[in-house]
Amino acid sequence: MRSPLCSPEPHAGFKIAFNMFDADGNQMVDKREFLVLQEIFRKKNEKKGRKGDAEKSAQLRADESITIDTTLLVHFFGKKGKAELTFDDFYRFMDNLQTEVLEIEFLTYSKGMTTISEEDFAKILLRFTNVENISAYLENVRQCIPDEKGITFDEFRSFFQFLNNLEDFAIAMQMYNFASRSIGQDEFARAVYVATGLKLTRHLVHTIFKIFDVDHDDQLSYKEFIGIMKDRLHRGARVKGRQHTSFSSCVRTGARRQVHQLWRRYKEKP
Numbered sequence: 001m002r003s004p005l006c007s008p009e010p011h012a013g014f015k016i017a018f019n020m021f022d023a024d025g026n027q028m029v030d031k032r033e034f035l036v037l038q039e040i041f042r043k044k045n046e047k048k049g050r051k052g053d054a055e056k057s058a059q060l061r062a063d064e065s066i067t068i069d070t071t072l073l074v075h076f077f078g079k080k081g082k083a084e085l086t087f088d089d090f091y092r093f094m095d096n097l098q099t100e101v102l103e104i105e106f107l108t109y110s111k112g113m114t115t116i117s118e119e120d121f122a123k124i125l126l127r128f129t130n131v132e133n134i135s136a137y138l139e140n141v142r143q144c145i146p147d148e149k150g151i152t153f154d155e156f157r158s159f160f161q162f163l164n165n166l167e168d169f170a171i172a173m174q175m176y177n178f179a180s181r182s183i184g185q186d187e188f189a190r191a192v193y194v195a196t197g198l199k200l201t202r203h204l205v206h207t208i209f210k211i212f213d214v215d216h217d218d219q220l221s222y223k224e225f226i227g228i229m230k231d232r233l234h235r236g237a238r239v240k241g242r243q244h245t246s247f248s249s250c251v252r253t254g255a256r257r258q259v260h261q262l263w264r265r266y267k268e269k270p
Helices: 010-021 033-045 052-064 071-077 087-110 118-126 132-146 153-163 166-178 187-195 201-210 222-236 247-268
Strands: none
Touching: 010 087, 033 052, 033 071, 087 118, 087 153, 118 132, 118 201, 118 222, 132 201, 153 166, 153 187, 153 201, 166 187, 166 222, 187 201, 201 222
């Protein structure tokens, strides 16, 4: 048996999501399972109905709406709704969708170039966080990285893949915290790999440190990095006190808009 330290799974979060849909545990998700859980999420988000009735009402709604197919449902389960979804298909779709969304955000800042500036990267990371003085962080980046090299899309994407597994990384960081130790760049890169299986470039790690190392000791504490990034990850549910739709709702909405585009691209490939 392999040690989990030797075989990290960068898509573990997606596996958990898939298993949530897979109610009967057969490693396949059918249309009814998908609709039931989707409706439970909707009910919980709206906080409607009495406690304990969510699953029952979700099943009834799934039965009623089984014939109302969205583009996403057709993509997953076919026109007749008889196909089943495997984890590989689910992961591929979610990974492609996340990449599409990240590309849009990256292109907003790159303006057609192959890189975005380290300062723009910092702006993206610090949005929707509890950081009060963002300008101080940006000034820190300007002073510590005077010669702009830029962040490529591959580096940008790898960082957000890492954020998908932030909880696993937080455990590794917590070990240093228990020992009253901060973490250097080499230890940071190793902890990311051990926890997620991702290898961040040296320049990306260097940039992360220059953004979050507020006391300029070339070390990151748990509070300096994990606390801020956890707050950022919650932006889908709350932005400065305003309630927003959940991640699952965002995925459904975004997926419906983008599946047609993705499907056309697949068809156009030779």
